[in-house]
Structure formats: C-alpha cells, structure tokens
Amino acid sequence: AQKITQTQPGMFVQEKEAVTLDCTYDTSDQSYGLFWYKQPSSGEMIFLIYQGSYDEQNATEGRYSLNFQKARKSANLVISASQLGDSAMYFCAMREAGINTGNQFYFGTGTSLTVIP
Amino acid sequence: DVKVTQSSRYLVKRTGEKVFLECVQDMDHENMFWYRQDPGLGLRLIYFSYDVKMKEKGDIPEGYSVSREKKERFSLILESASTNQTSMYLCASSSPGDRLNQPQHFGDGTRLSIL
Numbered sequence: 001a002q003k004i005t006q007t008q009p010g011m012f013v014q015e016k017e018a019v020t021l022d023c024t025y026d027t028s029d030q031s032y033g034l035f036w037y038k039q040p041s042s043g044e045m046i047f048l049i050y051q052g053s054y055d056e057q058n059a060t061e062g063r064y065s066l067n068f069q070k071a072r073k074s075a076n077l078v079i080s081a082s083q084l085g086d087s088a089m090y091f092c093a094m095r096e097a098g099i100n101t102g103n104q105f106y107f108g109t110g111t112s113l114t115v116i117p
Numbered sequence: 118d119v120k121v122t123q124s125s126r127y128l129v130k131r132t133g134e135k136v137f138l139e140c141v142q143d144m145d146h147e148n149m150f151w152y153r154q155d156p157g158l159g160l161r162l163i164y165f166s167y168d169v170k171m172k173e174k175g176d177i178p179e180g181y182s183v184s185r186e187k188k189e190r191f192s193l194i195l196e197s198a199s200t201n202q203t204s205m206y207l208c209a210s211s212s213p214g215d216r217l218n219q220p221q222h223f224g225d226g227t228r229l230s231i232l
Contacts (some may be wrong), residue, residue, distance in 0.1 A: 009157070033217040043205065043221075045223035052218055091159065097217050103148050103167050105211070105221050109159035 002026065004092050013082045013117050018072035020067070021077040021111045023092030029053075031097035034075040035105070036066070039089040046091075051075055081112075087115045120144070123208050123224035130231055136195040138227055140208030147213050149191035150221065151175075151183060154205040166191055166214070198231045205229075 005024045007037045011020035025034065036048045051066045059066040067076040079086055092108045124139035142149065149166040152175075162175030164183040172183050178201060184192045191210075195202055205228050209221040 030219065035220050036218075037223075043226040043228070045207065045209075045221075047220040047222070050218055050220060054137075092128075093221075095217060096232075099148075103211075103213065104162070105163065107152075108159040109157065 004094055004106075005109035006111050007072055008111045008113070009109075010112045012112065012114050012116055013079075016081055018078060019079045021079070021090050021113065022094075023075045023108060025073050025075060025092075025094050025106075026098055027094065029071075029096045033065055033095045033097075034066070034068070035093040035095070036064070036075075036077045037091045037093065038086075040093065040108070041088070045091070049077070075095035078089060082115045084115050084117060087113060089113075107115065119210060120127055121210055121222050121224040123174065123206075123227050125147040126225060128227055128229045130195075130198050130229070132198060132231060134195075134198045134202060134231075136198050136229070136231075138193040138195075138208075138229070139204055140191045140193070142191075142210040142222070143189065143191050144210065144222070145188065146210035146222075147188075148211045150183065150209040150211070151181075151191065151193045152209065153177065154207055154226075164194065176227050200231050202227060203231045 009030045013084045031052045032049045038046045049061045049064045065082045091110045094106045121142045152160040153161045166172045166185040182194045208224040211221045212219040
C-alpha cells in the first residue's frame with residue numbers, strides 16, 4: 001500500500017486566492033512526522049513545513065499552513081494569498097519514528113500547482 | 118544552512134557507459150539518499166546509506182550501485198547505462214531516524230540523458 005497519496009496531479013488557482021493541496025498517509029506508528037516540499041521548474045527541492053503526529057496545533061510557516069486531521073490521516077497543505085512564484089510541484093512526505101525505520105522518507109507523487117494571473 | 122552538492126546539473130552519456138553521480142553534504146549527516154524522479158511517478162528511492170560503508174536497497178536498485186567511503190560523500194553508479202535510466206536524479210541527506218522533525222535536504226538534482 002502507498003504510504004503517501006496525493007490525488008491531485010494538477011491544480012490551478014487564481015493569484016491572491018487560497019489553495020489546498022491534499023495529502024493522505026498510511027502508517028500504524030503512533031509517532032511520525034509529515035513534511036511538505038516545493039519543487040520549482042529549476043528542480044531543487046525546498047522544505048516548506050513540518051507537522052509532528054503529537055503536535056496539538058496545526059503547523060504554520062508564513063503563507064503555508066498544514067491542515068492536520070489525525071483521525072482521517074490527512075495532512076493537507078494550505079497556501080494563502082497565492083503568488084505567481086508559487087507555481088511548482090508540491091510533494092508530501094512522511095517519516096516514521098525510530099532509529100532504523102526513521103531513516104526512510106516516503107514521498108507522494110506530487111501535485112503540480114499553477115497560479116493564474 | 119545545510120548544503121548538498123551534486124557534481125553535475127546536466128549530464129549526457131552513451132548506452133553502455135559506466136556513469137558516476139557524486140553527492141557531497143556538509144552537515145555531518147549520517148543518512149544519505151539517492152532518488153530518481155520521473156513525471157507522474159514522484160520520487161523513487163534507489164539506495165540509501167545510514168553510515169559509512171553501509172547501504173540499503175530502496176525500491177528500484179536494479180542497474181545501480183552506490184559507494185560511501187566517507188561520511189560526507191555518497192556516489193551513485195550506473196554500471197552499464199541504458200536509455201531507460203534517462204531521468205532526474207536527486208541526492209539528499211538527513212539526520213538519524215530518532216530526530217523525527219528534521220527534514221531531508223536535497224541537492225539541485227542531475228538531469229541525466231542516456232543516448
């Protein structure tokens with residue numbers, strides 16, 4: 001089974017609007033971490049935001065926030081006030097706790113976001 | 118800031134050649150990774166290493182090998198390059214698994230074309 005599922009291959013959003021990128025995950029661990037990355041067309045992977053499974057508050061970093069619903073095993077990324085520079089691929093990833101199991105990161109297939117002027 | 122440096126941004130090689138992709142990180146990270154990225158398939162793990170001279174196969178190790186002789190350097194080797202290995206290759210590093218909130222840090226990627 002896929003550890004991380006991103007069901008939206010492509011999304012469009014009007015400039016200055018908010019957009020939600022979906023991510024669901026599958027784990028039987030109680031302790032895990034969830035990450036979102038941005039990949040512009042130039043190719044580098046940029047870390048955006050982290051949410052721990054025990055964090056009580058949803059994570060926020062500037063215009064990025066994470067809508068974390070533990071019971072539904074979802075960790076959706078919300079980008080507020082979209083800008084043209086937000087056009088990129090976005091990847092959701094998970095890391096499970098543990099010295100050995102925590103070495104691996106699991107990535108989704110990504111969502112391509114296009115911001116329309 | 119963590120710096121992960123991949124030796125080439127673009128590389129063109131011929132079928133049957135032995136190809137070396139080099140990756141160096143400067144943050145003393147124990148873990149290093151090689152991924153392959155293809156459209157619609159996301160990032161697929163080829164190999165990772167959690168210590169010097171240690172390696173673990175990922176999801177798609179066939180046709181690849183790796184070398185980690187020093188902690189900061191992790192090399193990906195295509196033993197005999199084939200056209201289906203044309204792809205974007207990403208190197209990453211991270212701290213050990215008990216530091217759950219630490220992300221992976223990526224290099225800029227190598228776009229490899231096999232002709």
